[in-house]
Amino acid sequence: MPNQDSINSELEVVSLKAPAIPRRSRLFPIEPIGVGTAYTESLTSYLNRLAQEHCLTSRTLIMREIAPQIMGQDFEVSYRKKKVSSLFANTDAKPALNGMKTMTQNLTQALEYLTQREDLKILSFLTWKRVISERELFRQYRAWCPDCYEQWKQEKKSIYEPLLWSFRDVKICLHHQCQLIDECPHCGSRLPVIANFLLPGFCSRCKEWMGRDKDGRKSTHPRDIEEIRSNITSIGELIAVVPQLKYEPTMEELIRKLQFISFVFESAVSKDLTRFVALGNIMEQLKIAVGQHQNKPFHLVKLIIPVCQRANLTLSQLFLEDIQWLSRILFEHFHLGYKV
Known part of the structure; x- marks a missing residue:
């Protein structure tokens, strides 16, 4: 007959403490597009795709989930019914929001908390804040390559806006050898990067598809492309190299x-x-x-x-x-x- 000591040695020790459960993300931690390349997705594009993934309008996602994180104790439930302009003023709803602004930092932190991702800083130009001036660096309105949109649509790829398109000196698409467009070809509107309803690739005003502009779109002479190719390539380099940096410059x-x-x-x-x-x-x-x-x-x-x-x-x-x-x-x- 086995003694008490041998019985005790064969019994499995079970801890009665509750197991540690990793924190679950409030929002889907979708993968940013193009990380490590010149065509890294912009922060505002990620936000708009995130809204699309949750079948929400940009306004609903921003005012119900993001605004409370950014505003903290100043947030009131009544804000949920307001437009995004109450959080992102005209100065914040521009491509510079993908740059080095204080609101860029706030938005990044809010999205990282909600998605539990730790790499969303690379979707903006925040890494270069200490060493590069933002003066005359960013556009006033959205700009896009309609041929990129159309190609991604035909290839059934995700439609998004690269961070590269936020820069004032990026006036052409080197891939399609054409000018970027900064006015909707349907309604003529100049568009913000944050709006109440914004689907990637569509106009936030008239809701029309902005891929493949009308026949009147200006072409770019090869010589003109060469004159500004260096600036575009260099800006793309800075965007692509961020994940390789061991520390901020x-x-x-x-x-x-x-x-x-x-x-x-x-x-x-x-x-x-x-x-x-x-x-x-x-x-x-x-x-x-x-x-x-x-x-x-x-x-x-x-x-x-x-x-x-x-x-x-x-x-x-x-x-x-x-x-x-x-x-x-x-x-x-x-x-x-x-x-x-």
Whole structure:
């Protein structure tokens, strides 16, 4: 007959404590589109698709779920019947909402809490807030490529708005070699990125499909495309590289890199005066910008992109690589005899 000790050793120990249950998300944690590419989805596009996934209008989702998270104790039940303009004023309902605004941060945090996702910050330009100025960076209204919309529809892909389309300098679609449209071809309206009812790919005013514009749409001459291709490609690079960053770029690090590039430019000109023709203007701009920055972010299109072009660097190299790597590449490119 087994003794008491052997019986006890064979009994399974069962904990009477309630098991830890992970927190469930309030909203579907749908996957953002195009992450890690130049065509990463914008934050406002994600919001509008989220409403569509829940069979809700944008207004209902915003005022019933998002507004309480953003407003906190200031939220009142009566707000649920109001229009989105009571939360997103005219200044907030523009493409800059996908940029670096305080409301961008608030909206991101609210959506991350409701979906339990931790990667929605990459759907805006918040990562670059410390180092890049938002001045003249974003559009005033929605812009889109009707050929992209039509292609995605024909291929039965999700219709969305890439973050790239929010930028003022992105005036053409490099894929379809055509101009972006910023007015509805049916009603002529200029459209906000947040509205009471907004289905991706449709006009929020007349509710018409905006894919494949009417025959009167202007084409873009190949030469015109080449003139602005560099800016568009560089902006797309910054969007695509965000998931690879180990930490947010800081002013201190960027200034050190720009000062080093300035030194390389000056050394290159000293060695070969003919380089002054190509480098003289950007050297002066860079010297002024770095000397007078006062911790103010730098202009992307007017300074950072031209500096990288003259240095034969990509923007991803500028922000991903360290000074030692940059020095080796730049010394080699400008044929300088310095050793790292």
